Amino acid sequence: MSTEAASRRGVPDATVARLPGYLRALTAFVDRGITSVSSEELATAAGVSPAKLRKDLSHLGSYGVRGVGYDVARLAEEITDVLGLARDWPVAIVGMGNLGRALAAYRGFATRGFKVVAVLDHDARLVGLRTAGHTVQPMSALPRLVADEGLAIGVIATPPGSAQLVADQLVAAGVRSILNFAPQVLSVPPGVDVRKVDLATELQILAFLAQQRDLETGAEAEVS
Amino acid sequence: MSTEAASRRGVPDATVARLPGYLRALTAFVDRGITSVSSEELATAAGVSPAKLRKDLSHLGSYGVRGVGYDVARLAEEITDVLGLARDWPVAIVGMGNLGRALAAYRGFATRGFKVVAVLDHDARLVGLRTAGHTVQPMSALPRLVADEGLAIGVIATPPGSAQLVADQLVAAGVRSILNFAPQVLSVPPGVDVRKVDLATELQILAFLAQQRDLETGAEAEVS
DNA sequence: GTGTGTGAAAAATTTCACAGCT
DNA sequence: AGCTGTGAAATTTTTCACACAC
Structure with a gap:
């Protein structure tokens, strides 16, 4: 229980969204044997401004040393704690x-605080097949996975038409965190978090930015 | 050139990021034969609040009718225009x-304004193989793809260690929009847009939210 | 009556700039 | 002397609430 400041409410959403990036950058510094960094170095590595980085870290507490910088290992541990990655989170992937x-x-799960405990599919013809070290399980396995494996996070990788049904089944089984890769808005009860990757x-968005670039290049009537 | 308001500078970033969601919802309405929607209906379908939706759309101009709602087809066309999706954008995927x-x-490209014109890999052993209707090309094909196919968007799906090199090669070939799936901060010259999917x-972030839920449930000392 | 479009208010986020600690 | 931590200012985003067009 060394997380006094960390357990406080009130870390802004925008800050939380950047913490994984800081953690990744810190891990890279650890791997290179670097033990201390300035806010400028860490900010550059994470792709943000130094001021933003310092403000973000200030929400976690004071883990830097004025005139010196941040202890890489200590800050990495603190962010790991804040994000709740001290333990591994059991994940299930639905939709094969x-x-x-x-x-x-994907190899990146294990090193970042997650463990794929099961892969599932609605389609009976896929159940029983083996993929990447896992045997595809039926959706009916969900309650047992929650009870026995502590399954906490569901990843939806189905076609959009099945996504809501899968979400309902995940929620019914007790999963309260969902990462949705299907291009489909999910409706879930309060207390369930959904994040979308699309x-x-x-x-x-890239197309909009590209078009805007083209328009600006084409039209030279600008107020400096 | 029917895009007066659309071509104006000053559509807020947050709005641009939501336009694809509105477009998707509108397309779903079109498919269901619905020709008119209120801001409330469209907002629900897109997963935002009605007020936010109306404010967002107000940045594009006035395409609704007071007391009635929005013409689905007309609004869809307007957003398509604003996003620059009236034409197809040639995309290349790097990293097989x-x-x-x-x-x-992935089937979703074609229907949403994008066309995969090539897949590439740095590894000579993969070059020449066929995947999903494409023959894997070497990185040296990039300049020709830009010149002949109008390649505008590069998708990086390589391991993190190769991502910066690939980005450099894309930029050198003239690509100015990059979607990066590698967990690696890319440095690119000004005028090049990078978006990250991680x-x-x-x-x-889900882990953080889940942990926060657990902490709140566990600790009952709250100011109502 | 109904539902959009929009100023104004509120909230969140980012940036600034410097006091303060080492 | 150097770099963090942070109030304050600036900017962006969201929410509110209602005038106004149909």
């Missing part, structure tokens, strides 16, 4: 299409 | 690992 299989094979949305 | 192959096989970050 192309994306689901790619996610199941390829098409990101591409469309 | 699990994720790259899954992305190459599985681990999203999971870590």
Whole structure:
């Protein structure tokens, strides 16, 4: 229980969203044998401004030393604590299409605080097959996974048409954190967190920015 | 050139980030044969508040009718225009690992304004293989793809160690929009847009929220 | 009557700039 | 002397509430 400041309410959402990036940068410093960094170095590595970094870290408490910088290992541990990554979170991936299989094979889970405890699919023809070290299980396995494995996070990698049903089944089984890769708005009861990853949305934002660049290049009537 | 208001500078970033969601919801309404929606209906379908939706749309101009609502087809067309999706954007996917192959096989591109014109890999042993209807090309093909196919957007699906090199090669070839799936901060010259999709970050944010829920449930000392 | 469009208020986030600790 | 931590200012985003067009 060394997390006094960390357990306080009131870390802004925008800050929380950046903490994983800081943690990744810190881990890279650890790997390179660097034990101390300034806010400027860490900010550069994480792709943010130094002022933003310092403000973000100030919400966790004071873990730097004025005139010196931050102890890499200590700050990494603190952020790990704040994010709740001191323990591993059991994850299940639902939907064994192309994306689901790619996610199941992804190596990055283990090193970052997550453990894939099961892969599932609604389609009976896929149940029993093996992918990336896992045997595909039916949706009916969910309650047992929650009870026995402590399953806490569900990843939805199904076609959009099945996403809501899968979300309902996850929630019914007791899962309260969902990462949704399907391009579909999910409705879930209060107390359940959903985050969305959407390829098409990101591409469309890039298209908007690209078009804006083109328009600006084409039209030279600007107030300096 | 019917986009007067649309071509104006000053659509807020937060609004741009939500436009793809509105477009998707509108497309779903079109498919269901619905020709008119209120801000409340559209907001619900897109997962935002009605006030936010109306404010967002007000930045594009007035495309609703007071007392009635929005013409689904007209609004969809307007957002399509604003986002620059009236034409197809040529996309290349770099990195034919699990994720790259899954992305190459993804059906959602075509229907949303994008066209995969090539898949590439740095590894000579993969070049020439066929995946999802494409022949894997070497990185040296980039300049020709930009010149001949109008390649505008690069998707990086490589391991983190190769991501910066790939980004450099994309930029050198003239690509100015990059979608990065590798957990690696990219440094690019001004005028190049990078957006990041990061599985681990999203999971870590979910972990934070889940832990916070657990802490709040455990500790009953609250000011109502 | 109904539901949009929008000023104004509120809230959240970012940036600034410097006091204060080492 | 150097770099963090932080109030205060600036900016962005969200929410409110109602005038106004149909």
